[in-house]
Amino acid sequence: xxxxPKPLLCSVxxxxxxxxxxxxxxxSEKQRQIASFEKVWxxxxxxxxxxxxxxxxxxxxxxxxYPRIVNAKSDEEALAIMREMLGRLKQxxxxxxxxAVFNDVEGESGGDGSPxxxxxxxxxxxxxxxxxxxxxxxxxxxxxxxxxxxxxGKPLAPVIQKLKSDPDIHELALERAVQARLTxxxxxxxxxxxxxxxxxxxxxxxxxxxxxGQAARFGNLPPMHVYFESKxxxxxxxxxxxxxxxLVRVMSNFADAVEGCMQCDGLIVxxxxxxxxxxxxxxxxxxxxxxxxxxxxxxxxxxxxxxNFVINPRAQVFEGPVAVLVDGSSASTSEIFAEGxxxxxxxxxxGTKTAAAALPSIFERxxxxxxxxxATANYISEGGKALEGIGVTPDVEVxxxxxxxxxxxxxxxxxxLEWIRKKK
Amino acid sequence: MTRSYLLAASLxxxxxAFAQTEALPKAExxxxxYIEVTGGKAAYEKRKNxxxxxxxxxxxxxxxxxxxxxxxxxxEEYSVVDIEGVGKIQEGIIKGMAxxxxxxxxxxxxxxxxxxxxxxxGTFNSPLHWRELNSKVETVGxxxxxGELCYKVVLTPIEAPAETMYFQKKSGLAVKTxxxxxxxMGEAPVEMVASDYKNMGGVVVPTKMTxxxxxxxxxxxxxxxxxxxxxxxxxxxxxxxxxxxxNKAADKKP
Numbered sequence: 001x002x003x004x005p006k007p008l009l010c011s012v013x014x015x016x017x018x019x020x021x022x023x024x025x026x027x028s029e030k031q032r033q034i035a036s037f038e039k040v041w042x043x044x045x046x047x048x049x050x051x052x053x054x055x056x057x058x059x060x061x062x063x064x065x066y067p068r069i070v071n072a073k074s075d076e077e078a079l080a081i082m083r084e085m086l087g088r089l090k091q092x093x094x095x096x097x098x099x100a101v102f103n104d105v106e107g108e109s110g111g112d113g114s115p116x117x118x119x120x121x122x123x124x125x126x127x128x129x130x131x132x133x134x135x136x137x138x139x140x141x142x143x144x145x146x147x148x149x150x151x152x153g154k155p156l157a158p159v160i161q162k163l164k165s166d167p168d169i170h171e172l173a174l175e176r177a178v179q180a181r182l183t184x185x186x187x188x189x190x191x192x193x194x195x196x197x198x199x200x201x202x203x204x205x206x207x208x209x210x211x212x213g214q215a216a217r218f219g220n221l222p223p224m225h226v227y228f229e230s231k232x233x234x235x236x237x238x239x240x241x242x243x244x245x246x247l248v249r250v251m252s253n254f255a256d257a258v259e260g261c262m263q264c265d266g267l268i269v270x271x272x273x274x275x276x277x278x279x280x281x282x283x284x285x286x287x288x289x290x291x292x293x294x295x296x297x298x299x300x301x302x303x304x305x306x307x308n309f310v311i312n313p314r315a316q317v318f319e320g321p322v323a324v325l326v327d328g329s330s331a332s333t334s335e336i337f338a339e340g341x342x343x344x345x346x347x348x349x350x351g352t353k354t355a356a357a358a359l360p361s362i363f364e365r366x367x368x369x370x371x372x373x374x375a376t377a378n379y380i381s382e383g384g385k386a387l388e389g390i391g392v393t394p395d396v397e398v399x400x401x402x403x404x405x406x407x408x409x410x411x412x413x414x415x416x417l418e419w420i421r422k423k424k
Numbered sequence: 425m426t427r428s429y430l431l432a433a434s435l436x437x438x439x440x441a442f443a444q445t446e447a448l449p450k451a452e453x454x455x456x457x458y459i460e461v462t463g464g465k466a467a468y469e470k471r472k473n474x475x476x477x478x479x480x481x482x483x484x485x486x487x488x489x490x491x492x493x494x495x496x497x498x499x500e501e502y503s504v505v506d507i508e509g510v511g512k513i514q515e516g517i518i519k520g521m522a523x524x525x526x527x528x529x530x531x532x533x534x535x536x537x538x539x540x541x542x543x544x545x546g547t548f549n550s551p552l553h554w555r556e557l558n559s560k561v562e563t564v565g566x567x568x569x570x571g572e573l574c575y576k577v578v579l580t581p582i583e584a585p586a587e588t589m590y591f592q593k594k595s596g597l598a599v600k601t602x603x604x605x606x607x608x609m610g611e612a613p614v615e616m617v618a619s620d621y622k623n624m625g626g627v628v629v630p631t632k633m634t635x636x637x638x639x640x641x642x643x644x645x646x647x648x649x650x651x652x653x654x655x656x657x658x659x660x661x662x663x664x665x666x667x668x669x670x671n672k673a674a675d676k677k678p
Contacts, residue, residue: 132652216509217508217509218509218510219482219485219486219487220484220486221486247509247510247511247527248509248510248511248526248527251527251528252527278528280528280529282526283528283529284527284528284529284530287529287530291617299610302638302639303639304612304613304638304639305610305612305613305637305638305639306610306612307609307610307612307638308608308609308610309609310527310608310609312530312531312532312608314530314665315531315533315665315668315669315671316668316670375459
């Protein structure tokens with residue numbers, strides 16, 4: 001009998017969307033504070049990728065901070081103490097969000113119904129960047145570049161302002177918070193007030209339909225809707241998918257797209273808004289684009305193992321120019337893919353700086369209601385760069401603007417197409 | 425059965441160094457005894473091929489699937505692990521060439537230490553062949569695992585990483601193996617424990633095996649082992665993607 005295939009086991013390890021929310025109850029504020037402190041401290045002790053987290057004597061950290069938590073006079077003081085403790089790590093992706101902020105990020109609606117629009121926060125406004133064909137938004141005449149001013153009577157500006165002012169909230173969480181307000185139960189209707197191209201208020205009733213794509217499951221993760229889009233723009237291939245999930249279908253579709261584009265002038269992989277997923281998929285996709293053997297996208301360091309993100313070149317690979325499009329919502333596996341190919345000199349990256357959230361990190365609810373984020377591995381790209389907290393800096397910085405969207409242009413895509421045209 | 429040595433038993437809830445009070449038996453004696461207690465040389469030699477079926481589960485991740493494996497003398501193999509949400513992971517060995525293919529990482533030809541480990545693990549009736557498969561075997565101590573005294577034997581292969589196996593003194597069965605898993609993604613320590621030994625396919629094998637690697641735990645449960653089956657000749661042929669890689673490599677040779 002064979003043992004379990006190691007590469008698959010590794011891929012399970014690399015599933016970077018493991019989000020767990022747990023709740024516990026405690027009988028008093030003080031008990032909740034102490035229970036939350038212990039949860040944070042033991043989680044770092046048991047799950048940090050270093051046996052001595054951050055090179056610290058973690059037991060001594062407990063001895064130092066525990067008495068302070070016991071004597072904390074309020075939840076705010078307890079939060080500050082726990083944040084100070086995590087700050088000793090001097091590592092990103094370790095944070096505690098006050099319950100109110102965590103609730104802001106999560107939204108209130110629940111459900112996975114969508115009106116069929118995607119938004120990005122541009123200059124402090126939630127701007128429509130995509131309208132799905134045949135969605136209620138499309139039927140209601142919603143256009144690219146419109147601003148979402150309020151949803152169900154609640155203005156978005158205060159939420160955006162509040163989250164943008166919190167240094168622990170990165171762009172990915174901000175986008176998630178906005179998108180959460182645009183979702184709800186399938187079949188429900190939400191009242192959305194937009195600002196149109198001339199900044200006139202336009203009210204629309206939008207019916208929520210199932211999200212774009214197919215519901216996909218991966219182990220214990222909740223079902224998520226995954227879409228894959230592939231087309232040719234002139235003689236340039238273009239692929240876009242919203243997550244590195246639905247492994248079999250997305251990998252198969254990616255293979256078909258590349259195989260059908262071997263004679264293309266170039267290939268564009270659009271990872272804007274893609275929060276990542278199964279890390280190993282980045283290696284598999286790179287195998288269609290890199291012909292040289294023994295190349296790596298980078299290395300992931302965990303407590304018990306070190307995983308090289310090795311590329312297996314396919315029998316036939318695409319040898320033309322490759323452009324990767326990213327933005328502040330491109331995270332995790334998207335960053336691994338983009339920076340890895342950039343480091344290897346195999347792709348040119350267009351867009352804006354990525355989320356700087358490459359590590360497999362987990363969000364949990366603490367006993368006191370606060371949100372706790374922690375990472376379980378460290379990742380170094382092939383060029384020796386720690387992506388965490390730094391992100392991928394594009395070769396060509398191009399920002400989406402409301403004006404260009406209103407004019408029907410995708411400035412980032414246009415820049416990539418122009419580069420490929422010149423390379424021809 | 426292939427890799428019986430590597431699939432060792434129940435979780436070591438309390439293992440610790442055991443004070444030496446008697447001379448340790450030679451590793452050769454322990455390995456030969458394993459052959460005897462699992463059926464004997466003659467029973468192994470009657471087996472020319474086998475078809476194994478079972479299940480696989482990574483409980484913490486919520487992943488489940490099936491396993492089917494064909495293997496034959498001297499070292500031919502084809503296995504497929506089919507996991508929901510992950511797809512079919514295939515591996516094989518034919519005429520000394522070891523390969524791997526899955527929907528995520530794609531196809532590849534194994535080489536170096538990974539190939540050596542695959543060929544070692546793919547040797548049919550491997551318990552019978554410990555002399556050919558290892559350059560050195562040595563009993564290095566004892567440990568108590570689940571209340572049972574075990575001999576700790578280090579097997580050093582010619583190429584692949586060393587394996588440390590734990591054989592119960594009382595039963596002679598292997599209950600745990602530790603080694604290093606080798607793949608292009610790197611080397612990682614792996615622990616394999618086995619339990620529920622049963623007679624399947626003419627010899628006694630562990631029917632429950634748990635592997636731990638990089639903090640993850642996988643459980644494999646054997647359901648059936650059929651021996652001396654009529655296996656189609658092309659069963660061990662590699663898939664087209666592997667053949668294409670072989671052709672590509674051949675084309676690149678000067």
